[in-house]
Amino acid sequence: MPLCNPEEAAPKVLVPEKLSPDGLVLLRSSLDVDERKGLTADQLLEIIPNYDALLVRSETKVTATVLRAARRLKVVARAGVGVDNVDVEEATKLGIVVVNSPSGNIGAAAEHTIALMMSMSRKIPEACASLKDGKWERSQFVGVEVKGKILGIIGLGKVGLTVARLAKGLGMTVNALDPYASPAVAGSASVNLVASLPELLSSADFLTIHTPLIASTRGMIGQAELAQMKPGARILNVARGGTIDEEALLTALDSGHLAGAAVDVFTSEPPAIGSTAASLIAHPRAVVTPHLGASTVEAQENVSVDVCEQVLEILQGSLPRSAVNAPLILPEEYQKLQPFVRLVEKMGSLYTQHYATLPGGSMTRNTFDLIYQGEIASINNTKPLFAALIKGLMAPISSSEGININIVNAELVARERGIFVSEQHSRDPADHSSYSSLVTLVARPPSRTSSRAPASVETATGSKQAKSQRIISGTCSGDSLLITRLGRFEASFEPEGTLLICENYDSPGKIGVVGSILGQAGVNINFMTVAPVSPKLGFGDLDMKLSKDGHTDLAAKDERSSLQEALMILGIDGGVPPHVTGDLVKEGGVLTACAVTL
Numbered sequence: 001m002p003l004c005n006p007e008e009a010a011p012k013v014l015v016p017e018k019l020s021p022d023g024l025v026l027l028r029s030s031l032d033v034d035e036r037k038g039l040t041a042d043q044l045l046e047i048i049p050n051y052d053a054l055l056v057r058s059e060t061k062v063t064a065t066v067l068r069a070a071r072r073l074k075v076v077a078r079a080g081v082g083v084d085n086v087d088v089e090e091a092t093k094l095g096i097v098v099v100n101s102p103s104g105n106i107g108a109a110a111e112h113t114i115a116l117m118m119s120m121s122r123k124i125p126e127a128c129a130s131l132k133d134g135k136w137e138r139s140q141f142v143g144v145e146v147k148g149k150i151l152g153i154i155g156l157g158k159v160g161l162t163v164a165r166l167a168k169g170l171g172m173t174v175n176a177l178d179p180y181a182s183p184a185v186a187g188s189a190s191v192n193l194v195a196s197l198p199e200l201l202s203s204a205d206f207l208t209i210h211t212p213l214i215a216s217t218r219g220m221i222g223q224a225e226l227a228q229m230k231p232g233a234r235i236l237n238v239a240r241g242g243t244i245d246e247e248a249l250l251t252a253l254d255s256g257h258l259a260g261a262a263v264d265v266f267t268s269e270p271p272a273i274g275s276t277a278a279s280l281i282a283h284p285r286a287v288v289t290p291h292l293g294a295s296t297v298e299a300q301e302n303v304s305v306d307v308c309e310q311v312l313e314i315l316q317g318s319l320p321r322s323a324v325n326a327p328l329i330l331p332e333e334y335q336k337l338q339p340f341v342r343l344v345e346k347m348g349s350l351y352t353q354h355y356a357t358l359p360g361g362s363m364t365r366n367t368f369d370l371i372y373q374g375e376i377a378s379i380n381n382t383k384p385l386f387a388a389l390i391k392g393l394m395a396p397i398s399s400s401e402g403i404n405i406n407i408v409n410a411e412l413v414a415r416e417r418g419i420f421v422s423e424q425h426s427r428d429p430a431d432h433s434s435y436s437s438l439v440t441l442v443a444r445p446p447s448r449t450s451s452r453a454p455a456s457v458e459t460a461t462g463s464k465q466a467k468s469q470r471i472i473s474g475t476c477s478g479d480s481l482l483i484t485r486l487g488r489f490e491a492s493f494e495p496e497g498t499l500l501i502c503e504n505y506d507s508p509g510k511i512g513v514v515g516s517i518l519g520q521a522g523v524n525i526n527f528m529t530v531a532p533v534s535p536k537l538g539f540g541d542l543d544m545k546l547s548k549d550g551h552t553d554l555a556a557k558d559e560r561s562s563l564q565e566a567l568m569i570l571g572i573d574g575g576v577p578p579h580v581t582g583d584l585v586k587e588g589g590v591l592t593a594c595a596v597t598l
Ligand SMILES: NC(=O)C1=CN([C@@H]2O[C@H](COP(=O)(O)OP(=O)(O)OC[C@H]3O[C@@H](n4cnc5c(N)ncnc54)[C@H](O)[C@@H]3O)[C@@H](O)[C@H]2O)C=CC1
Pocket: 081, 082, 083, 102, 105, 106, 109, 154, 155, 156, 157, 158, 159, 160, 177, 178, 179, 180, 181, 210, 211, 212, 213, 216, 217, 238, 239, 240, 264, 265, 291, 292, 293, 294, 295
C-alpha cells in the first residue's frame, strides 16, 4: 500500500539520536527522514508538531508535553528494549503507537554484562590505565575467578536468561529471582529459581539486575538489601539506573562491604557534575561504561531494522509486531479484517450522523451490540473492529482534541465517554442472510420502558417500537462496502461520500418532489436508491436471543404488515445546504431528511 498520495508530501520521520543506517535506508524511499542529533528538550518540543514518526534510543525524553505537542505523530519507535524514556500512558491516551525492538540487543546486553563482570573481577580497566600510564604494577591487580562462584540474577527475562547461559558456560552456579519466570525455562538453563530476595542476596558472589525500571523495581536494591549481601560480593547493573540506590551503593563501596560494582546505567544520563552518580563513576572500585549495553554493530543493525520496518507498517495503516501499547493481532487476521474495519467505522459514523439528526435524536444511546455473523464471526480478535466503531461513532461529533482514535486508545476513549459495546459472534449460518459475512450495529434503547412501548401508541404506518429501532447492517465484498439495513429498512447502498437520507411515505411522486427541491437548491444527484421496509425485521434466532435479554428493541414480526414507508437514499455531489433538509420535511409525505458524509 503506498504511504501517501504522490501529490502529497511524504510523511516525516524525526531521528534525534544515532541510529544504524541499515534501518533508515528502508524508510528513505517513501518517507522524509530527518536526522537531527543533539536537539535540546525545547528544540524537540518546537519541531515535533511537524512529524508523523519519532525514532529514539534511550537519550530522548519523550514526555507527555512532547506527545501532546505532536499533533501528527502516529508512532514512537524505540530502537531498543526499555521504554522508560517514553510516556507510554500518555501515548496510549493520544492513540500514538509505541513500538520497540524486544530482542534486537539481548545478546549485546548480556555479553556486556559478562564483559563487565570479568573486567571487574580481573581489574582490567585499572590495570590497563596503569600500564598506559607507563607503570608495571602486577601485584596490585590480582583478581578473583568467576568459576565456581554464585551469580544471583534479578529478572530472568530475555537478557537475564542469556546472561545465565553464558555464566553457566563460565562454570558459575546461577540463582535467579523472578516472580514471573517459568520454572521449566529456568530449569532448562540449569538456573535455580529462589523464592525471596534475601535468599538471592545472601547467596550471591556476584549480583546482576535485568528487570525493567518500573514501580516495583525502582530502588529495589537499597541500603538494607546491600547489607544482606556477602562481604566482598560484587554487583552489576546493565538494566536501568534507579533499580539500585546510587547513594547506598556508594556507601557500600566506600565501607568496603562490596568489593566492586560494575555500572552501565545511571539515574540521570549523562550524570550531572557533582551528583552521586558522578562520585560512583569516580570510585576506584567501580567499573563503569556510559550506557553501552546495546552498543554493538550487530545490535544496532538489528534494532534499527526492526523498528524502521514497524514504522513503515504503522504509517501504511497496518499493525506493528512489537507494539508496547497495542494488542497483538496476527497479520493474516488483520488482513481479513481490513475491509470490515472500514465498514464498521462507516457504520459508526452513519449511526451518529443519521440518528443524531432525527427528532429526539442526539447520541442518547450509548450501549451497543456489535454482532458478527457468517465468516467474520470466526475471527476472535476483533479489537480493530471495536476501535473502528468507537472512531466512527465519535468522529462526527467530536474533534477529540486532536486525538486519533485507534486500536491503541479505543477502549480508554469508550470508557471515558461512557460508551459500552457488547461484541457478539454468531457462527450459525441460519442467523444471517445470503451474505457471507454480516456486521450489525444495534443501539440499545436508553431504558427498558421506552423499548417496550404499549401497542396503543402504534401509528398507521407502524409501531413506535419498530420506528425506534436503531440498527445498521453492512457487509463487504472484496474492498466494496455495502449497507444492507438502516433502521427498519432493507437498504443497499455504498457508505461513501455525501448521502441524503429521506424517510417518506411509499407513494407515487415522492421522487419527483425531492428531485425538484434539490434541483432548485442546485444540488446535483449522483444516484438514488429506495429502501423498502425490511420483510425480515429481526435476526431470526439471534433476534430472539437478544430480545430475551432485553438488549434490543427489534420489532415484532406481526407489525410488518402495517408499515408503508420507505427510505430514499440519494448520492449527492458536494454538500447539502442546511435549509434543504428542512424544506424537504415540510413537503407532505417526507417524514425525515438528513445528510450524512461518509
Ligand atoms: N544497558 C543497556 O544498554 C540495555 C539495557 N536493557 C535493559 O535490560 C532490562 C531487561 O531487558 P529484557 O531482558 O529484554 O526484558 P524482559 O522483559 O525480557 O525481562 C525482564 C524480566 O524482569 C522480570 N521482572 C519484572 N519485575 C521484577 C521484579 N520486581 N523482580 C524480579 N523480576 C522482575 C520480568 O518477569 C522479566 O522476566 C530492561 O530494563 C532493558 O531496558 C536492555 C538492553 C540493553
